[in-house]
Amino acid sequence: MRSEYVFTSESVSEGHPDKVSDQISDAIVDLFLSKDPEARVACETLTTTQKVVLAGEIRCKGVYENGDWAPGALEEIEKVVRETVKAIGYEQDGFHWETFDFENYLHAQSAHIAQGVDSSGNKDEGAGDQGIMFGYASVETEDLMPATLDFSHKILHQMAQDRKSGAAPFLEPDAKSQVTLRYKDGVPVACTAIVVSTQHAPGYDKGEKEAELKAYVKSVVAKVIPAELLSDQTVYHINPTGSFEIGGPDGDAGLTGRKIIVDTYGGAAPHGGGAFSGKDPTKVDRSAAYVTRYLAKNVVAAGLAKMCTIQISYAIGVAQPLSLYVDTSGTGTVADEAIEAAITKIAAEKLGGLTPRGIRLGLGLNKPIYKPSAAYGHFGRKAQGDFFPWERTDLVEDLKAAVA
Template sequence: MRDTFLFTSESVSEGHPDKVADQISDAVVDLFLGKDAQARVACETMVTTQRIILAGEVRGEGMIDTAGNWSAGALDEIEAAARETVKRIGYEQEGFHWQTADFANHLHPQSAHIAQGVDESGNKDEGAGDQGIMFGYATDETPDLMPATLYYAHRILEKMAEDRHSGAAPFLEPDAKSQVTLEYQNEKPVRATALVVSTQHGKGADQAMLRDYAKGVMAGILPEGWMPGDESIFVNPTGLFEIGGPDGDAGLTGRKIIVDTYGGASPHGGGAFSGKDPTKVDRSAAYVTRYMAKNIVAAGLARRVTIQLSYAIGVAEPLSLYVDTHGTGQVDEAAIERILPQLVRLTPKGIRTHLKLNAPIYARTAAYGHFGRQPDGDFFTWEKTDLVEELKRAF
């Protein structure tokens, strides 16, 4: 890796149309898991001007039976979960309103062929819900062991959303994007060279005032001395941004997978997380690779690490485990590969049990990143560093 370079990551707010779709899909996941810890959900959402559309495959007691019949009130609960999500985000606009948008539910029972390959039966362990590759990453650039570019991009938008919800910035509307470019010296971030914020705003908002506000947020988030000159700060560079959210651009579940993970600092297997129950290894294996990577860095075994897992549909054990410490490791990578499966059972069921994933914990993951979040009871368990002492003893 080069010692000195520029690197950029972007984030999008909870009101970005793709993130609206992600949050609705994960609200459906939580609804099902709240009634049946073994529920199966693959929910895709599309949002556009005054429309919310769901599609996908589901199974779960209290919601839909094995014959494909909806339980009493289940359809109403799904619609209510979707509308409540939009309301919480803050959409009460003519072009997209939580209360008046058209709603269509095309969810249907999970394929029996998928179920027979994934479910436990007899001596057969639970298999992976699909084939695929998943990556986890950690770096010592920030206290949360996340890439600094993405860390600050998320924090800027979180602060703006906080101000919007509290009324401190009433001129803001929900849709927004940020982008942070940092200069690295000796592989460490030292300053920002470019900052971008585009935010939806109310009619007639003064653009100079918006720029001053956004610059104040940026300055409050970045470390002291990191702000670039005014010529490298871009706030609503196209001018007006009054029409936004799903009214301005259709949103789909799973289109912000780099925002959800590591901001481009790590490879990505291509599978989205939101809308999927934890038997889907796109989600659970991505969480456990982050968990293992974070613990390796927290234990001081490497300053930066990437981990890959791979699976085949219906097969319990991973096909491969790969560890790359990018030349920063203090111990042999092959030795780390040997020890990790002794600390965490890397089957779908083993991952879900270890990280307590069969619970309605996912709506909170669907904006501002699935990683780099603070563990909170059963939430964000994959961010815990409870393997550190075992890893230290092993080496």
């Protein structure tokens, strides 16, 4: 590791067109899992000016079976889509929750995929696709996340709360943030730059109103980023292009799965390439990324390393992972190989193994818990009830005992 460097991560708001698509796709996943815990969903969403289009493959008892929709199912899907957009806050001429044109092209899951994924006879449930997935944790923040990403998410989340409460009525849903920190010996020591671009009401791109918007953004930054990291050397770029009135799907088309670095670790860790939103938990793109975060977070929480990256890989239709790799970047208190052995042992005991079925049953993923994850990051969130179970740190004592 370099002793001193500058690093940047970005986030996008719930009103960003790609995030609108992610939230719609995960609202569909939640709808189907609420009807059938064994539902199969691969839902992609396109959003653009006054239009939302769904496409993908599904299987769900009581909703879509043998190529037929259950009575009322299509209407319920459209209702969920419109309610998702309404909750985000889009009531604009170019994109309005009540009046956009809606098209649904969801259809039956491929029988050839199903035969590889489903369990039958002596065959365990297989992975929904081949691929590599990564999990990561770091001591940079109390949530064990990269600080650059954690701050970027929290700036936009606070702005969304203020927009919805009326505290910042000049804000519109679409926004982006970017935080640059200087690190020394792996610890953030200064914030060198902040970028925030936010959609705004007419007139907030000039004069006193522009000054009001910029002062507001700086006040949010001051709430989120520790005071000792901010100084008169911190450079702010707030709406650097000038005007940002046309935004969301009206300003730029949105697609599910285009913000995978925002969703994970802000570039501080590798990414296997697979998106999360719109996929049921048999898809290891999602569930294996969750379990590796869970394991990496527990490794760091147990004090076994200051940072931990875990890679896992699968083949489509095959239950057992092909590989498991741990890298603590020289920060481990025990050998990485010892952590690998401990993880394998504890996962078998506590989760039922690192098979797709073991992960989704062990973490309780067959539930309608995904829509909240589709904005402001899938990781670094608070585990609450059934939500964000991969953020628990309940393996700490087991890991300590396993490497003692």
